[in-house]
Amino acid sequence: MKDWFTSVAERRLRLPRFQRFEAWSHNEVGSLLETVLRKLPAGAVLVLKVGAEEPFASRELESAPALRPGDRVTEHLLDGQQRLTALWRAMHDNYSNRTYFVRFENDDEEGSQPAPRVLGQYRWNRGGKLYPLWCEDPIEVHRRGYIPLRLLNPLGNDQRNEWALTATDGNFQDAWQLNLRVQELATNVSQYNIPYLSLPEETPKDVALDVFIKMNTSSVRLSAFDIVVAQLEEATGSSLHELVEDLHAAVPTLQRYIDGGTLALDCAALRSDRAPNQRSYQRMNISDVAGDWDRIIAGIKWAIEMLDAERIYDAQRLPSVASLPIIAALHQYFPSSLDEAGNARRLLRAYLWRSFLTRRYDQSASTRALQDYRGLRRLLLGEESDWKTAPIFDEEVTPLPTEDDLIGAAWPRGREVLARGLLAVALREGARDIADDQTVTAGNLSKREYHHLFPDSLLLKIGKAEQQKTMRALNCALISWSTNRNISNKSPLQYLQDRVSRADMGEDAVRARFASHLIPYAELAEAGPYLESDGEKLVRDYDNFLAARARMMLPVVQSLCEGVGSQSSRGLRATEVQAARVP
Structure with a gap:
């Protein structure tokens, strides 16, 4: 660590300006300090060797000395900023609202050796004084069992002897023992090894940046x-x-x-x-x-x-x-x-x-x-x-989806492009709610939910279907949350009967709402109710529905992929077109 601190102090190690500023919390700083004091590994850093000219505009680490005319920059720190900044600032005691101390405590395990514990004491200014006052009083610090981290600075601290003598209230023997403890800790810190990976100075800028982004491990990634x-x-x-x-x-x-x-x-x-x-x-x-x-x-x-x-x-x-x-x-x-x-x-x-x-x-x-x-x-x-x-x-290079592709498309809430694409096709058709008849818009999306046309619970419980099969894009419609709650886990036949009984225009109105989602009404109207023993029929009805919806959607998919938006040009089944035209 002494070598790293020397490079920072002599302005040879600097940060590319594209790096964000320090982002670590004080808990993260304290955890790193304990890692160092316990001689545990804290990870490697990444540097880029600098030749005659710096490849990137650079800046110093937070609170480190600024560049002067004639200074020679030899390395850019690509990864490890947060760690080196935390060590530098804690050891130089220049955080505005924290002072770091170390003391040794026994672990909970019986017979364990005392281990270093780090305290990041919160500080505040009042009336021109920095509180709590005990942090500036060596006697009070020592009485609490603490040693200030600044005394362990790898670049040295000429206050160690004086601090130890003051902390022990002038007792030379106690001061000698305390100073030995401080010197031992400081040596451990100075010799603590921070391994690094080094890119040669001839590395192209874009390659260095690519390596940086892939290796960057900071808590706030660039x-x-x-x-x-x-x-x-x-x-x-x-x-x-x-x-x-x-x-x-x-x-x-x-x-x-x-x-x-x-x-x-x-x-x-x-x-x-x-x-x-x-x-x-x-x-x-x-x-x-x-x-x-x-x-x-x-x-x-x-x-x-x-x-x-x-x-x-x-x-x-x-x-x-x-x-x-x-x-x-x-x-x-x-x-x-x-x-x-x-x-x-x-x-x-x-x-x-x-x-x-x-x-x-x-x-x-x-x-x-x-x-x-x-x-x-x-x-x-x-x-x-x-x-x-x-x-x-070029459909030899980029083939359009087939009916089987549509049937196999996953649940559209995921990331699969075709699954979301099929939902987008339905929304483009108007996608009116199957109960309140309201069209999906940007303004009411927050009130819409993904609805299983064949309820997931029925397919899993009675049909013994696998979850993957129930979560299909063609089994999905975007409807209002209130309609979704009203339908719950009813079979398609049951919730269709509920809708028809409540619609002024009866079945024609409900058909039109389903047609606006490119959902085949007839196949749903035949689905249910189901008893526990109807598992095979339920799965068969579900498969027939998926196939029917795929046949209904495919002409629309093909038409959109030709840039055509007219409903009459898409070859919808006559009954569905007629239903869609019901006012």
């Missing part, structure tokens, strides 16, 4: 966005945080979907013809990002408006975020003439839904995003006419 924040401020004097605040002010609904800073950087990367990933952030011209900010805001606003138009209202109902920066970045190429705009809007609608209903971005998302961005850009600019220019439209 993201690629945090790093770009510091680099933008260094390059332009502009605050990216302030720019993101401007973005959220211009697009107030953005926060319902995604972090604005990350989306803006992804959009900026694509606009500079780079993949939306961390490596691109480091290779972009950061000054251009600030200069292009108004256009980035306009593109993001346009993308969010498109989500709202497609009735996708929040992050929980958003199947995939991968397409958002692509659409935002393409805004600059959107045509202004009426008919061309209509064609372009259909193209982008088709792209959006394919991103929601295929596995295009399950892997290598950033690379594939750049491929699709380039293909869509060529189509918008009229350089190509074949939609397959964007690989997402």
